[in-house]
Amino acid sequence: MKKVLVCRENDDRETRVALIPDDIKKLIPLGFEVKVVCGAGVKSGFSDEDYKAAGAVLVASNEDGYGDSDIIVRIMKPDSVKGIKKDSLHLSYMDPFNNRELLDEFASEGIQAVSLEMIPRTTLAQKMDVQSSQTSLAGYVAVLNAASRLPKVLPMMVTPAGTINPARVFVIGVGVAGLQAIATAKRLGARVDAFDTRPVVEEQVKSLGASFLKIDLGEMGQTAQGYAKELTPEQIAKQKEAQAKVCEKANIVITTAKVFGRKAPRLLEKNVLDRMMKGSIVVDLACGSGGNVEGSKPFEDVVTENGVTILNGELLERQVPYDASKMFSGNITAFLTHFYDKEAKELKINLEDEIMKGCLLTSGGQIIHERFKAN
Template identity: 50%
Template sequence: MRLAIPRETHPGEDRASVTPDTVKKLVRLGADLAIESGAGAGAGFSDEAYAAEGASVVTDRDALLGSADMVLRLRKPELDEIAKLKSGCIHVSYLDPFNEHALIREFAAKSITAVSMEMIPRSTRSQKMDALSSQANLAGYMAVMLAATRLPRIFPMMMTPAGTLKPSKVFIIGAGVAGLQAIATAKRLGARVTAFDTRPVVAEQVQSLGGKFLEIDLGDTGQTADGYARELTPEQVEIQRQAQKAVIADSDVVITTAQVFGRKPPVLVTADMVAGMAPGSVVVDMAAETGGNVEGSVPDEVVDVGGVTIVGTGNLANLVARDATQMYASNMFNLVEDTWDKETGAFVLDMENDILPGCVITHAGAVVHPTIKDIIEGAS
């Protein structure tokens, strides 16, 4: 079975879907692996390193895609690239299936089996394949590092002959994977950390990391079966905003991590809250790319609003591309290995498997994921 690894072409994307180590493992499984020249360059992996582990390095992208039985990549493909794949090919990457309807329809029309890495079910067994979590971990870390470099003071308390410097106050909104990593990183740097999440169940996790959990009574919230925070009602969002207002005004750094999968994220930090922060304060909006949690944030830009720095830098995991590639490649390998048949040297699309039905979006000329199918048919 030929596995093809195309180079990522999205502007600024340095991550890749395989490392030399995972290439070695895939070849051991019996895969015929071909990788486009330069695919790992942004993450510091040379063509020679891949070739040394058994990959064929090719320069003809169209030929690579056309020969593939299975494509492993990070970003979703351009529409015109789907036509270059042969019927029956398995394509694995991020796909944004809730929003990319034209892309999903094209996969179905060309009889491509499309597997969405965002849709990996959240279960104990699938943790090793959960790319959203692995990349969110790094993004949470980087959000704190960006804030630390922009803040005109240090995070930890410091006692010196010239006087005592008080620790910075960091407020983190959202205690999912990214938020918990941000809490842990800010605490390691010596900051005083307060956090809030709509799921009271995570309060213990926040406290175990040394953070203070902000109690806000929002009524019934809970979480989805996959462990994600449920979308709040407009009334609940307003209660949250008002309860956070004083904490935000008293914070040196605010980091927002709240995203609703497949939909625009809620605005949690309004312009008047930003105006209430002291000059020199920093806000990092981790949801800026998808609509933003912060009024005034600009995707992929850092702006000054009344003396407050608002960081809207996106794709934060890409800032540590080598580690991000290592983690994503491991997720990808674990997904492939899970149903790989070593005797035939092929990936088996086992729809009785407890993971694949949740992330296979199209197969055999149709949209087969029930939720995505309903959304696309409803939008037609």
């Protein structure tokens, strides 16, 4: 496998591209042949001429490139796998827990499908982790979006006209997105509080200059993949009330809590939003998977009756497509080079490799991943 196709995304809202010219320059000397669909990188700031200069061959459409491509890379899952060559390797976000029909289609067509969000969160796979690279940017954008809509400034200011107190920012969920949100808010001069169900992150929060909200929830922790474990109903109720007291005083609240493969936990309900100050801003980064905040909507902003604005937090990395594409492309390049056989001068699929075993969903006409094949 060495013929790579870089697809143009079908969703008009998508601004990113899976491989950038600089990384194509790294892949071609290894023996990879790269085709890029015309216009694939335009929204990210990469022209067709940039790709030609990098050594890629341009094709008119995704379908025109499918026929003789061994490896297909794109950001989001395809609408259809029609035309993709049997035994080829397809890499993209797949949302596999909610797209069983698509998995069946990949399997029936004999296509080997890699779900990028299933790449194990290990030290070895860190360079391939699209979840971390993209959500980090989402955390950054969440703060900027909130700051731009907040009717006050974030930093403390001492002026001849008086002193302006710093804005108060509350970050719920201290994963990659949460940490970046904390760091960004602190750089902008806000006072930041944060909470996570994993006590282990308290030190990281404090190292960024923020305060960690301690709530005694009993036994907590994280999964082997590094995600927060699901809480019991009693733990959730206790957490909600403690968070509500902080939300009442906060100018900006950013929620990032997700449970991988399941609906996001509801953390802020209407009764909490009703207690918040008029003009305060909430950003729900989990709105696309059920939502942490009651009333949040993917790709829409909502204003509550008491004047709290709930900003869309879905796929915020699309707002910084140049760097989002650069990071995503670096993840893809790391994946391709990890499985590259220098002697054979092509990519080989090693099902014994823990990374490939963790993210390859279909192969040999079947769903092979342990989490999905029996469902």
